[in-house]
Amino acid sequence: MATAGPRRAASPAHALLRRAARSTSALAGGALFAVIALAAIMAPLISPYDPIKTNQRAPLDAPGWSHVMGTDNLGRDVFSRVLWGGRLSLVVGVVSVGIAASSGVALGLVAGYYGRRVDTLIMRFVDILLAFPSILLALAVIATLGSSLTNLMVAVGIAAIPNYVRITRGAVLSLKEQEFVLAARALGCGDPAIILRHILPNVTAPLIVLSTLGVAGAVITGATLSFLGLGIRPPTPEWGNMLADGRELLETAWWVAFFPGLAIMLAVFSINLLGDGLRDVLDPDVRL
């Protein structure tokens, strides 16, 4: 008689996806974000016009059939610039979070695991970073290093580090005295192996939530700095600097500012929905 063999355990990624799929919010947000991200990635293929080439014959055309989102003061198609702008705006969001997460998680792991002086030193450094409102900290970094795409990502990333340190350190403190860690130590595992192979995988859930919501914040901060003229500069299309261009034209050509702003809002809304949904199913105790 055939008997059912033992079921293979689902991989952590598969288990994560299954849990996330239980949340309507995560599904809706994820779907909307996927559409926006895909449109941005495929901009070179689907963009109807060159985003940088000017057209003096069609400045400030209202939205219509030939230009669905109208044109700006240099005759450039706003829809094409919104598509191309999404590439930079979203990259700034993701890379900044990557910088914040890699630095913050490393510091949090060390602070939480080793404790004592190392912990005090790291947490005092975090307290000082937290003394600055995040956009002011990003401004200070830009003021020091100068404005460029790389410095923008570094500035936004540095401003976000404290949250990752705190969340990781908090999780490590609660995990490091658990039996599986004590068992690993008793078996002769070195500290790096315990931190990376036993503790870090158990911190994944709150970090996923934090990173997802962090991308939303980073997109806004990056666009804000570009809006102020301190990030990505024209003519390179980026949602923030496009809004700055449209600011002078609000009365006569509202579409130049309206559509890039709507794009930012929809992208951030979708990421927030996704992050909220992930938090509900993965780690409801995360307080950000």
Add this chain to the structure above:
Amino acid sequence: MLRYIAQRLLQLVPILIGISVLTFLMLHLIPGDPVILFAGDKPLTPERAAEIRHQLGLDRPLLAQYLDYAGHLARGDLGRTLRGQRPVLDSILEVFPGTAELTLAALAFAVVIGVTLGIAAALAHGTWLDTTAMTLAILGVSMPVFYSSLLMIMLFSFRLGWLPATGQGGLDRLLMPAAALGILSSAVLARLVRSSMLGVLRREYIVTARAKGLAEHVVVLRHALKNALIPTITMLGLQLGALLGGAVVTETIFSRPGIGRLAVDGILNRDVPLVQGTILVAATTYVVVNLVVDVLYAAVDPRIRYE
């Protein structure tokens, strides 16, 4: 209570020192020679560069430079702007009231709208009102300050002609910037108040109050609300930081003088002493306000003092 205040004040000292160290280091982390910034329009010969370096103390050890900087700070000397050689502190004090006015108005807007929305959503939990309120809240959190500002100008200034788009002075010039700045914070507060209220409404003392036969509005306003609002106090302090940051944008868009606009102009003009001074004052204000908020929180919730 006094002991708690003294403890928090003591904890403030290393933070203030840390803030001053970071702002001091700004000048030294700039790529290239910082002397170039102070040279002005005159040609920078090696002799002139050495002279400027000596005048500014840049040829001394870093620690000596920092101690000098800290000494000046303690005397209220934040240096002089590169443009116009004006005392930085004077430039900041001139515009500080404008930022304070805008930030407090935005905070008031955020509290009124956010708390009302949060309570309504909690009391109507599970209904269309709750879903609508929370969807609006997520949309509010997703709207950058510069976008809400521009949309308001488009609607209320250009389309309807109700409010002026720029300038300072008078309630009509404060309303739009304060609302634009406060939207994001009101959304954050609405979500927090709803979550906090839902938690409190499940507590035993609320069950007791209802079992005693108290009217629902008495249960909510007298028993639930004050406990639900306690976590909101801490959030107000954190939101003040977001509002100070958002004021940078709002002041620029609505052409209002303020610390944020001063900082941005300083960065665009590479006026490092001005940027150092504005960031230092903004961070110090934020830290002191959070201290006040923490003390208020401890006064309202005695459990905190004994932790």
